[in-house]
Amino acid sequence: MKAYETVQKARDIHRLSTIEMINALCTGFVELHGDRAMKDEKSIVGGVGLINKTDPITIIGIQKGRNTEENIRRNFGSSGPAGYRKAIRLMKQAEKFNRPVLTLINTAGANATPESEEYGIGEAIATALTTMSELTVPTLAIILGEGGSGGAIALALSDEVWMLENSIYSILSPEGFASILWKDSRLASDAAEMMKLTASELLELDVIDRVIPEAEMSNEELAAYLVPEIVTALANLKTVDANTRLAKRYDRFRKY
Amino acid sequence: MGFFRKKKKYVPITPLRTEEMKQRHAQIPDDLASACPGCHEIIFKSMIGQDYLCPKCDYHLQFPARERVDWLMDEGTFREWDQEITAANPLEFPGYDEKINKGQRLTGMNEAVLTGQGELEGLPFAIGVMDSRFIMASMGTVVGEKLTRLFERATELDLPVVLYIASGGARMQEGILSLMQMAKVTQAVSRHSQAGLLYCPVLTHPTTGGVTASFAMQGDITLAEPAAIVGFAGKRVIEQTIKSELPADFQKAETVLENGFIDRIVSRKKQHQGLHFLLQVHQKERTVE
């Protein structure tokens, strides 16, 4: 049941988080709040930072809590429409100021509540996808933990999509998959084996571009390992002119 | 051109049946009856007219895609696109091939969406119609591919797109590749949009999941049929989350209109006229008569 072990690791709230990654990557970072329409959604963190004190970047990531209080504030990493609209706003801001966009993903899925529906979670995700498909700046998405369904791909229509070795990316949870397939959510580990949700399987399926090995690294070590990788990837993407990058991004997702 | 004029063949009372329609009805056993979801009266298939409205309460019943195309478009103008592509079974999901076969037999379609081009009162447009009898019109790789080609070809041909949407969401049997369709179709919709062309989704019952979270909510002008369920998460899933029951009008098109995510609700009796008007408003100079 190896796949389900990965699922459990991916769900560990002590994994490398968005905020830890931001702190490791940026010499300075200012978090920016609010979607300008409804509220500030705390499960999505976004803002502008500097890498090596010189290179501006926009970072948007989903943040789970590490304790009950924080999890309630961060809604367990499940964002409603306001979070995706904040992300859209910050992406458009990045476009205006011509800086790359890094998205960091760790969500079981978008928030499934009456309020979320009332304020148009479908429209918010749909518009996030459109926005990402039209960005002319370099974009990189990294799945840190859970990459659950529409709430994950909303931030992953990027030039490159990476996954941490023990993260997952799937159409729905293995529990949900098992209850559809066998009418029994307890068979989640069997479902996980079948779903091709691990990083190595998704690399093989060409759904992602790169697997980041975690080995036995601590969060600090893993973040430190990722910093030069991210810097290099964004620099490489920047050398390509915007039209070529857009065409490549189109082809990247056109092939499925 | 009088765009309030209705063609004779669209008069809904005692519909004129073409030979083809008679044959289709003849294939359905006479005893096949179901309760109307609107008024709960028992309706026999033979009582249902060309527009698939409940004869008793005008409830908008499931409209088979081919018949919707025949009903909507000028006679003889429809040319189907990409009718040959069929799905693989990438996860080797047990029973999936049988499900596809069943959907194909039931609908006479290769997959859950029918695409092509045609005319409405002489105005050309590209059209897609999803058919919920085909595995709940869930979006797998073929549905995504046909929709992507619909928008790509419409962009090449400089045509507006009218897309009748119905979907249970992503097709779970194709796993992550279904999720990727949201990105794939979005890109094609975006290019079509950037070419200055009209995209008019018509949301029919039910429009849910990843389809709502992508091309259903990316239109320039978004129409819906009365009482259609339009939402992202399933009602039962939300009820489980909040541990209480939701009102009957939750995710109904009328509610979604009030919440600001739909432009208009248009009944079938007014769709020819309504769509024709929108096509006329947005037609490119070359098609002006």
Ligand SMILES: [Zn+2]
């Ligand atoms: Zn009725």
